[in-house]
Amino acid sequence: MESAILDSGRPFEGAAITQLLRSFPAPPRLLGLGEPTHGEEAFLRRRNEAFRHLVEHEGYRSIAIESDCLAALVVDAYVTEGAGTLDDVMRRGFSHGLGGSAANRELVAWMREHNRHRPAAERIRFFGFDGPIELAGPASPRPALAGLHGYLAAHLDVPPLDTIDRLLGDDSRWTNPDATMDPTRSVGRSPDAAELRLVADDLVALLMAESPHLIAATSRAAWWRACLFGRTATGLLRYHAGMADTSPSRVVRLMRLRDTMMAENLLALTPHHGPALVYAHNRHLQRDRSVWQTAGWQGGDLLLEWWSAGAIVAAQLGGEYAFIASTAGAAAPPDTLEGVLHAALPHDGYLIDSKRLAEALKGVELAPRTDTSSGYFALEPGQVDTTDGILFLNDLPPAD
Structure with missing residues (x-):
């Protein structure tokens, strides 16, 4: 078995990435690369290596990471134009x-240097595909609504911005951290919020209806950016409404809404900015249904299930979406997937062909790795054949 496992992968390097891509039925427009936990620099640096190879040898044009889609516009302006x-x-x-990560800093610096002397059409792009949603809760929809309104108002007759400002009120209404645990503290289902959702919906509809005029008057890129503001505004207003939900389905609804926002942002990349590398937690990029067993959340235990962003994207793109999961052998029990890989693979980093690995593991009974106390979510044994590849690190360096 160990020799078959060894044959299923190659030491992680550019040639291994190219070989794996060539094994796919079709070149993916979106290549998902997952991580099993956030903040581990070893995975982020492998991501950087993969992206450099994809840009230099496979024609990739952009990277999208699990970060605020509006904040990421600041990064994109820097890597493409040198702004800031x-x-x-x-x-x-x-x-x-994520801005405190040394690997993320290295990525941004490399992208800027890559683009520095290239014409605009050849520059690589940086995107966030998460909503403006932190652990303390979602942001105010004001920046997204202002960006959408400003673009439309420059070319069309639209309701005055004063109307939106009146309905928004003070931003503290929208960012109240108490609403994270107490839905009655959320503004998301107030009469003002309900009216704002109608206003945002009308503006987004106008953006599409007048797209021939708007694209001709501005540019396709400017219109695409306005669409980003529109998606974010309507997505945030839906999420705030979910925050105000007092039913038992509140938590799973919020999980579903967040992954839906992610999927919409990823699908918007494919016609304009692909092929792209997508980097996020495995759970957001996986093709299967997400399952989360909570203990003591809001006074009870919950079994939550929803479709991840990767599952939504895969259903719509088919073979144009591929997913490489990441995992590590550090401290893995020997009867788990990671433990078996750790015993069979001698080098530090491997890129594994999932189909060949699944064949090598036929008849092998593997135990699930259930310890998530450190925020590490291992691959389930049955998930191997739902991935297209696995990035495996034998060991992780100790935290500084």
Whole structure:
């Protein structure tokens, strides 16, 4: 068995990436690369290696990561046009604390250098595909609505911005951290929020209805950016409404809404900015249904199930979406998937062909790895054949 497992992969390097891509039925427009936990620099640096190879040898044009889609516009302006400074970009251009990552800083710096002397049509792009949603809750929809309204108002007759400002009120209504645990503290189902959803929906409809005029008057890129503002505004207003839900389905509804926002942003990339590397947690990029067993959440235990962004994208793109999951052998029990890989693979990093690995593991009974106390979510044994590849690291360096 160990020799068959060894034959299923190659040490992680550019040639291994190319070989795996050539094994797919069709070249993917979106190539998902997952991580089993957030903040582990070893996985982020492998991501950087993969992206450099994909750009230099496979024609990839962009990367999208699990970060605020609006904040990421700051990063994209820096890597494409040199706007701002690297320090400021790392501070303002990322959500979820990702701007503090050394590997993310290295990625942004490399992208800027790659683009520095290239014409605009040949520059690679940076995107976030998450909504403006932190652990404390969603952001105010004001920036997204203002961006959408400003674009439309420059070319069409639209309701005045004062109307939107009146309905929004103070941003603290929308960012109240108490609403994360107490739905009655959320503004998301107030009369003002309900009216705002109608206003946002009308503006998005106008953006599409007048797209021939708007694209001709501005540019396809400017119209695409306005669409991003529109998706974000309507997505945030839906999410705020979910925050105000007092039913038992509140938590799973919020999970579903977030992954839907992610999927919509990814699907919007494919006609204009692909092929693209997508980097996020395995659970967001997987093809199967997400399952989360909570203990003591809001006074009870819940079994939550919803479709991940990857599952939504895969259903719509078919073979134009591929998913490489990542996992590690560090501290894995020997009867788990990671433990078996750890015993069979001598090098630090491997890129494994999932189909060949699934064949090698036929008849092998593997135990699930259930310890998620450190935020590490291992692959389930049955998930191997739902992936197209696995990036396996034998060991992880100790945290500084």
